Amino acid sequence: MTSFFFIFRMTLAWAIASTVLAVTLAQTLLSERDSGASLLLLVLAVVTFAAITAFSHVRRVRLLTGQVNSATLSSRQRRQIEVPFEAGEAFDIIDAAIRDLPGAEQVDSARDSLQVRAKIGYLHPYRGSWFSQVTGQSEGGNQVIATVTPNGDAGSVTLICEPQRWAWTDWFLVDGGANLENADAIGRAVARRVAERRRSEQAQAVQTATEKELTVAKLSLLHAQVEPHFLYNTLASAQLLTRSDPARADQMLGNLIAYLRNSLPRTDDALSTLGKELERVRAYLDILVVRMEPRLHLRVEVAAGLHGAPFPAMMLQTLVENAIKHGLEAKAGGGTVWIIARVHDGVLALTVADDGRGLSGEGGGTGIGLRNVRERLRLAYGSAAGFTIVSNYPSGVAATISVPYRGTEQGTKQSAAVALEKAS
Numbered sequence: 001m002t003s004f005f006f007i008f009r010m011t012l013a014w015a016i017a018s019t020v021l022a023v024t025l026a027q028t029l030l031s032e033r034d035s036g037a038s039l040l041l042l043v044l045a046v047v048t049f050a051a052i053t054a055f056s057h058v059r060r061v062r063l064l065t066g067q068v069n070s071a072t073l074s075s076r077q078r079r080q081i082e083v084p085f086e087a088g089e090a091f092d093i094i095d096a097a098i099r100d101l102p103g104a105e106q107v108d109s110a111r112d113s114l115q116v117r118a119k120i121g122y123l124h125p126y127r128g129s130w131f132s133q134v135t136g137q138s139e140g141g142n143q144v145i146a147t148v149t150p151n152g153d154a155g156s157v158t159l160i161c162e163p164q165r166w167a168w169t170d171w172f173l174v175d176g177g178a179n180l181e182n183a184d185a186i187g188r189a190v191a192r193r194v195a196e197r198r199r200s201e202q203a204q205a206v207q208t209a210t211e212k213e214l215t216v217a218k219l220s221l222l223h224a225q226v227e228p229h230f231l232y233n234t235l236a237s238a239q240l241l242t243r244s245d246p247a248r249a250d251q252m253l254g255n256l257i258a259y260l261r262n263s264l265p266r267t268d269d270a271l272s273t274l275g276k277e278l279e280r281v282r283a284y285l286d287i288l289v290v291r292m293e294p295r296l297h298l299r300v301e302v303a304a305g306l307h308g309a310p311f312p313a314m315m316l317q318t319l320v321e322n323a324i325k326h327g328l329e330a331k332a333g334g335g336t337v338w339i340i341a342r343v344h345d346g347v348l349a350l351t352v353a354d355d356g357r358g359l360s361g362e363g364g365g366t367g368i369g370l371r372n373v374r375e376r377l378r379l380a381y382g383s384a385a386g387f388t389i390v391s392n393y394p395s396g397v398a399a400t401i402s403v404p405y406r407g408t409e410q411g412t413k414q415s416a417a418v419a420l421e422k423a424s
Contacts, residue, residue, distance in 0.1 A: 090155025275307030295334020327356020
């Protein structure tokens with residue numbers, strides 16, 4: 001019924017227009033008796049042509065969409081497309097979709113006003129250029145207007161595809177489904193680009209999760225390499241003492257048990273605090289005092305307000321252990337270890353210094369412990385952290401770890417997630 005009414009409406013419009021024109025010509029220009037018959041034949045030819053054109057339009061619309069109704073038969077198409085991205089991104093998507101439309105000749109876009117206008121060249125599938133001129137269907141006679149309306153975190157696109165002619169001409173002229181094709185093509189392009197963006201986001205999320213898992217695994221591996229290093233040294237010292245001084249060996253093993261019970265770091269990637277690391281170092285030094293008591297001294301300059309600052313586990317102990325092993329233990333008379341913490345411009349700098357043999361001494365402090373410190377800082381903080389080793393005046397070594405300073409207990413809880421985000 002819709003198809004019949006459309007064909008009848010268009011045929012009637014051409015019949016009325018051609019009849020009025022024929023009557024006007026007969027009264028003003030023609031005076032022969034047979035002019036009436038000639039004009040009648042002309043009206044019949046125009047009406048027949050109009051019916052054929054309308055029928056062809058209906059058939060093409062049915063071919064394109066599989067259904068015929070007033071919306072699909074119209075030469076002016078309107079679409080409302082919801083894009084699940086903010087208005088700026090929605091504008092970029094619709095702009096790219098229109099520019100990639102076949103036949104796009106002139107595209108004017110204004111990002112500030114969120115509007116795109118384009119002229120679309122179109123070659124009718126059934127007619128040549130001369131026929132298109134007769135029927136008003138020129139090859140470049142269509143236009144597209146798209147407006148994006150912000151809708152919270154989404155963008156609502158109003159799309160209009162229409163011929164570049166007055167609306168009243170729709171009673172006489174059809175577009176052969178051209179604007180229906182354009183509207184559907186733009187809708188498909190937008191859907192494809194949104195799906196592509198979603199796939200890209202999902203792939204990036206999977207990649208980020210994988211990288212974080214690899215980072216956690218690598219941090220755990222590096223952390224696990226530090227703990228056996230310390231345990232090996234402690235047990236080796238206890239073994240030596242069992243031969244020369246069993247009582248002191250027993251004291252060292254007791255301190256080791258207490259250390260393992262109270263201070264051994266977790267194997268996950270969560271950050272510790274500076275206060276906990278200081279406690280860990282003191283427990284570690286309780287073990288060494290059994291062997292080095294007359295030759296080992298500790299000076300701590302860390303403000304109480306910095307004890308809650310987030311700090312990577314085991315790194316302070318690594319620096320202290322390195323200072324003792326490579327600086328003081330091999331030095332006659334031993335020496336002093338300083339632990340100094342300072343905050344400047346949002347950076348916490350923790351320095352472990354000694355007055356031992358220095359960088360020129362044997363070993364030089366380039367073992368697995370310091371390599372792991374550098375690698376763990378790189379993985380956890382990226383370029384936001386630093387690690388330096390310099391000579392201490394007049395003798396010894398000063399090693400400094402610099403990390404972002406958050407300063408509150410709340411920052412402690414957030415630091416592990418932030419560190420992993422920077423690493424990925």
